[in-house]
Amino acid sequence: QVQLVQSGTEVKKPGSSVKVSCKVSGNTFSRYATNWVRQAPGQGPEWMGAVVPMSRTPIYAEKFQGRLTITVDESTNTAYLDLSSLTVDDTAVYYCARSIPQLRYLDIWGRGTLVTVSS
Amino acid sequence: DIVMTQSPGSLAVSLGERATIDCKASQSLLYRGNNQNYLAWYQQKSGQPPRLLMIWGSTRESGVPDRFSGSGSGTDFTLTISSLQAEDVAVYFCQQYLSLPVTFGGGTKVEL
Numbered sequence: 152q153v154q155l156v157q158s159g160t161e162v163k164k165p166g167s168s169v170k171v172s173c174k175v176s177g178n179t180f181s182r183y184a185t186n187w188v189r190q191a192p193g194q195g196p197e198w199m200g201a202v203v204p205m206s207r208t209p210i211y212a213e214k215f216q217g218r219l220t221i222t223v224d225e226s227t228n229t230a231y232l233d234l235s236s237l238t239v240d241d242t243a244v245y246y247c248a249r250s251i252p253q254l255r256y257l258d259i260w261g262r263g264t265l266v267t268v269s270s
Numbered sequence: 271d272i273v274m275t276q277s278p279g280s281l282a283v284s285l286g287e288r289a290t291i292d293c294k295a296s297q298s299l300l301y302r303g304n305n306q307n308y309l310a311w312y313q314q315k316s317g318q319p320p321r322l323l324m325i326w327g328s329t330r331e332s333g334v335p336d337r338f339s340g341s342g343s344g345t346d347f348t349l350t351i352s353s354l355q356a357e358d359v360a361v362y363f364c365q366q367y368l369s370l371p372v373t374f375g376g377g378t379k380v381e382l
Contacts, residue, residue: 195363195374196320212371246319255367256310258331260319 153177155185155247155261162267168235171264173247175228181205184252185230187221189243190263196246202230203252237268272296272366276375283380289351291378293364298344299327301368308368311340311349314377315360323362324349356382 158172173185186201200211202221209221220233230247245264248257273296283289299308307327312320322331327347328340337352351358359382364375 195376197374198372210370255372256322256325256365258322263319
């Protein structure tokens with residue numbers, strides 16, 4: 152059974168960066184896309200970007216271009232989200248979620264990582 | 271970007287009654303190449319991540335009860351819960367996956 156296990160809660164200052172990890176169990180890591188989705192309190196989810204480990208080429212939503220970096224470590228089946236220049240508007244739960252590379256419905260989700268940005 | 275608009279924002283339904291949630295896309299989600307609608311539905315219970323309920327507008331994922339059904343095509347879609355159970359209390363989201371960035375509706379809160 153595939154599971155996505157995320158790192159723990161983060162509290163950050165405005166202007167800083169945050170790095171969230173997502174470890175994928177099972178032997179499907181390389182063949183599926185790992186997506187990053189965030190959800191601010193009371194809001195709908197917002198897709199940020201994704202990477203397919205086999206291609207190693209991430210794709211980003213235009214909104215996050217320039218301050219979002221998604222990377223993978225295939226040796227540990229782990230994907231990373233790195234978001235810089237944080238503002239209070241980045242306060243949200245950040246999820247990783249799996250999808251078939253060409254079909255981006257999200258069938259398995261991590262439990263989420265709360266990132267709070269506060270001065 | 272494709273804008274997804276859900277209605278209503280919330281609804282209260284009695285146990286055993288029907289719940290209907292609408293989702294409207296700013297452009298057609300029907301891909302002529304395979305005649306499929308690139309529309310998914312999710313259920314999110316308090317404190318949990320979203321759970322995928324349905325893909326292609328109307329295909330239930332494994333383990334999803336058959337009281338959940340999806341309909342619609344093009345730009346207008348509906349999720350119906352035919353007989354609401356207590357465990358169905360949640361927020362429901364639609365999502366288009368026809369084009370990047372994938373986008374979600376704002377959610378519909380279903381309560382008793």
